[in-house]
Amino acid sequence: MDQVKLLGAWPSPFCYRVIWALKLKGVRYEYIEENLFNKSELLLQYNPVHKKIPVLVHGEKPIAESIIILEYIEDTWRQNPLLPADPYERAMARLWTKFEEDKSPTFFTFFQTVGEQQEKATNEAKELLGIVEEHGLGDKKFFGGDRIGLADIAFGWIAGWLEAMQEAIGVKVLEADRFPRLQAWIKNFREVPVIQENLPDYDGMLAYFKRLREMFISATSHTL
Amino acid sequence: MEKPRSEVVLYGTWASAYCTRVQLALKLKGIAYEYVEEDLTNKSESLLHYNPVHKKVPVLVHKGKPIAESLVILEYIDDCWNNSPNLLPLDPYQRAKVRFWANFYDQKIIPSSYAVVLSKGKEQENAIKEFNELLTVLEEGIEKDFSTKFPFNGEREALGFLDIVVGAHACNYRALEEAVAVVVEPKEHPAFLSWVTKLKEYPLMKETLPPHDKLAARMRERFSLAPKRNIATL
Numbered sequence: 523m524d525q526v527k528l529l530g531a532w533p534s535p536f537c538y539r540v541i542w543a544l545k546l547k548g549v550r551y552e553y554i555e556e557n558l559f560n561k562s563e564l565l566l567q568y569n570p571v572h573k574k575i576p577v578l579v580h581g582e583k584p585i586a587e588s589i590i591i592l593e594y595i596e597d598t599w600r601q602n603p604l605l606p607a608d609p610y611e612r613a614m615a616r617l618w619t620k621f622e623e624d625k626s627p628t629f630f631t632f633f634q635t636v637g638e639q640q641e642k643a644t645n646e647a648k649e650l651l652g653i654v655e656e657h658g659l660g661d662k663k664f665f666g667g668d669r670i671g672l673a674d675i676a677f678g679w680i681a682g683w684l685e686a687m688q689e690a691i692g693v694k695v696l697e698a699d700r701f702p703r704l705q706a707w708i709k710n711f712r713e714v715p716v717i718q719e720n721l722p723d724y725d726g727m728l729a730y731f732k733r734l735r736e737m738f739i740s741a742t743s744h745t746l
Numbered sequence: 747m748e749k750p751r752s753e754v755v756l757y758g759t760w761a762s763a764y765c766t767r768v769q770l771a772l773k774l775k776g777i778a779y780e781y782v783e784e785d786l787t788n789k790s791e792s793l794l795h796y797n798p799v800h801k802k803v804p805v806l807v808h809k810g811k812p813i814a815e816s817l818v819i820l821e822y823i824d825d826c827w828n829n830s831p832n833l834l835p836l837d838p839y840q841r842a843k844v845r846f847w848a849n850f851y852d853q854k855i856i857p858s859s860y861a862v863v864l865s866k867g868k869e870q871e872n873a874i875k876e877f878n879e880l881l882t883v884l885e886e887g888i889e890k891d892f893s894t895k896f897p898f899n900g901e902r903e904a905l906g907f908l909d910i911v912v913g914a915h916a917c918n919y920r921a922l923e924e925a926v927a928v929v930v931e932p933k934e935h936p937a938f939l940s941w942v943t944k945l946k947e948y949p950l951m952k953e954t955l956p957p958h959d960k961l962a963a964r965m966r967e968r969f970s971l972a973p974k975r976n977i978a979t980l
């Protein structure tokens with residue numbers, strides 16, 4: 523059987539997506555931690571186009587881009603499917619996964635900016651959460667229905683990373699009295715055993731986001 | 747709400763490459779469908795009903811259920827009508843590589859082409875330079891990943907996923923050049939241009955692509971007469 527390696531960098535939520543998928547399917551893998559400030563020859567060889575993590579290497583075959591990796595994992599290891607069998611339900615999962623990909627820059631802006639720019643991003647982010655809650659999640663327990671699937675994994679950063687991000691900045695998008703269904707989803711998502719056992723520790727993340735936030739703020743002030 | 751339509755309905759606009767993609771896929775699979783031309787300055791009730799989140803085309807409605815986003819629609823068509831020809835290859839690793847380059851095209855090449863048409867003078871020169879650099883990445887990447895120069899669908903008779911995704915957009919490059927500027931440097935990308943030229947002659951592509959003159963006129967109207975525009979109005 524071909525060996526599986528995952529090149530990642532703590533605490534990247536994109537890496538955790540792949541970790542969750544591999545563990546949900548019971549696929550054994552070797553994890554290689556990358557230093558993103560000093561990228562290894564291996565990473566540059568396996569992902570010459572984007573030079574980013576995560577990269578999954580199956581045998582000698584490298585696959586980059588977390589969602590594409592998830593689809594590859596789904597195609598290759600058929601147990602515990604991440605996508606439903608029905609073509610329409612599959613399309614809905616892919617649609618919301620794509621929505622997450624296309625709209626996540628708003629959340630980066632929310633995290634990376636200050637002042638008016640951040641205020642605008644904060645409002646946009648709240649709008650997006652509303653859309654996700656109403657149209658994506660609806661009345662379902664998970665985006666995938668009764669079980670977690672591709673879209674839940676794609677939105678997983680909301681369940682594991684957003685809180686620390688908010689605390690690091692001192693601004694909330696996921697307000698306590700809003701988005702009840704999304705809040706319920708977060709709780710349910712975190713209770714799935716594979717997820718529960720594979721989330722970055724909160725304090726470590728908070729320290730990390732605080733440092734990152736400092737970097738962005740000082741970069742901003744230098745350009746003023 | 748209008749009366750119920752055929753089993754498969756595509757809401758689109760004639761100039762949109764994203765819509766052309768879906769038409770190509772439906773025709774390739776021999777799927778009967780009804781096409782509804784939308785006026786994006788006056789969106790129909792149906793479109794707003796079927797795509798309330800983005801209010802965009804293309805939207806495919808199959809037995810009353812809507813799917814949006816061209817790449818998602820293509821995968822849906824492949825999943826649902828899994829007769830040959832397959833749009834995506836069957837091997838998981840080949841599929842991953844096709845998806846990778848389809849995403850690269852949409853996330854890097856197409857935005858770069860917008861940057862060209864929405865700028866002028868020196869800024870446009872830089873945008874053209876960047877576009878050509880990205881095109882080189884695409885060419886080299888596809889050659890490495892599929893071990894074949896264009897056309898990378900190899901011995902296949904039918905168009906593949908990447909032919910559709912890239913071709914629906916790239917085959918219109920002459921209209922863009924007439925309306926705005928020469929974007930693809932012929933000396934830098936002979937392989938890409940030769941592939942696009944071949945693709946344009948493919949009967950299904952020929953009959954599905956928007957008419958050249960009409961498209962060039964539309965692009966001239968939108969891009970060469972006025973200064974920078976909001977992408978949302980495209």
